[in-house]
Amino acid sequence: MQSRGKRLDKKQNTLYVGSLAKGLRLLRAFDETHTELSLVELAQRTGLDKSAVQRLANTLHIEGMLDKNPVTRRFRPSHAWLELAYAYYWSDQLVGQALPKLIDLSQSLGETVNLAERSGDHIIYVNRLPCQRTYFAATVIGRRLPALSTSSGRAMIATLPADEREEAIRTWPLKKFTARTTMDRTSIRHSIDEAVEKGYAISSGQMILSEIAVACPIRDPNGRAFAAVQCSISAHTWTHERVEAEILPRVQDTANAISPASQAHRG
């Protein structure tokens, strides 16, 4: 256990460009609560020294990846970050395949509809169609959440073979968002078992107290889910039962309609 050697494994490879990796750390220093950072703040958040941050931030600025407020000298994400999302969208076939169906769904329900994909042990929202003065409007596209803590994640996990499912339930991360967020893995196992039987997952108050969420898996040809259609509804005007009776069937139809589309160019 060479604890001193700092950069071991793949990183101490001549194929690893450290400066690039450090630059990326600056980009990742920005999040919900850090929307604008100064040089020293960047240094603190990345653990890099002042000089390094100076050079890297300057480079990112020149290259148009960071905007700089000329008076405060603070840095912000630039429009280029959205251009990257644009490129991402074109590279993800699912997004294009799903969009028309999601629009139909959202119009017919009059409720907010999200498309989530699995990203390791997390899920990430790749598309959102907001409807109704979405109280919990908020920005969601690109948000990454522990799979176990979301209805989308549970709906997806439920499609995995029993051993993988169990492994996920035991080891994947959890995060507490509200007072009602389930942190007990046994409860989560029940919830996922239910999803295995019913083919969908439903949860209340996991992310936001007043929210009911239903999610149905989008499956690949082997039946494994790699994505999910999810619908968020206000618990103020809906009950669990009404959601299952009125919302769920259409969400499920949409998810199924998207599913078989895995007829990409590949045997």
Next chain:
Amino acid sequence: MQSRGKRLDKKQNTLYVGSLAKGLRLLRAFDETHTELSLVELAQRTGLDKSAVQRLANTLHIEGMLDKNPVTRRFRPSHAWLELAYAYYWSDQLVGQALPKLIDLSQSLGETVNLAERSGDHIIYVNRLPCQRTYFAATVIGRRLPALSTSSGRAMIATLPADEREEAIRTWPLKKFTARTTMDRTSIRHSIDEAVEKGYAISSGQMILSEIAVACPIRDPNGRAFAAVQCSISAHTWTHERVEAEILPRVQDTANAISPASQAHRG
């Protein structure tokens, strides 16, 4: 004019980290038509040599910025690109301020609504609420277009003082998208003059043949627009006149409602 010295100006500065800039070039090599690239394709598109691309792509892969198909060995944008968009959204106050109003607008019109921001001599779409089986659905968030060629851009330019306006009309770039895209700067001047008088811009078939687009500026406290609310309508079911009578007023109300909000924390 030292034509040989390759990296002059700001780039031949010790504050410029070339490796980072090169890495960013790889990211930017992906677009609508290049959604998945191999090493050699990356080398071609970036102008870097094979070895450099190998190292940089490898680094980006290790850092989670590029996904690699283990069988084809081709690279793709990763989910991290969406996470960057997520961070961008939080850093852009306008997005949060505008969203609820845009949702209302979209619901009341039943038509696709977009939010565009100015980005130098281009505009970029920062938010979109798709409605109706948007024929021209397509992904739009993050798309960057010449300001002069879009209704949003023209609506914004129209709020600038006459000299800046003229400068824009004469020098900013144009791009032809359809047979009907205006490439004549005199016509564009007419269109912008009209927008100056009326306070909004309307155009047909600029981006897509069957599309009518209306845009209203979102102004800062000095009256200059930095963004616009835009609505895209199918020319198959609507006429220019009906759009002006029925759609426009509500788009304008929305844009105005968003405008004064420049009451950020700042004197």
Next chain:
DNA sequence: GAACCAGGTATCATTATATAATACCTGATA
């Protein structure tokens, strides 16, 4: 209004680190 300080900017010697040439694999095609 002088002294102080935090944070941004600029400079520079030093060598770590990125480089590009080259050789080596692999798997597809003929």
Next chain:
DNA sequence: TATCAGGTATTATATAATGATACCTGGTTC
């Protein structure tokens, strides 16, 4: 089996990144 394109690995070399330090600037304190 031969050929080839494209991906992977290695290495000597010097370029280009490093981080310490010094210099500005503008805001705050007494």
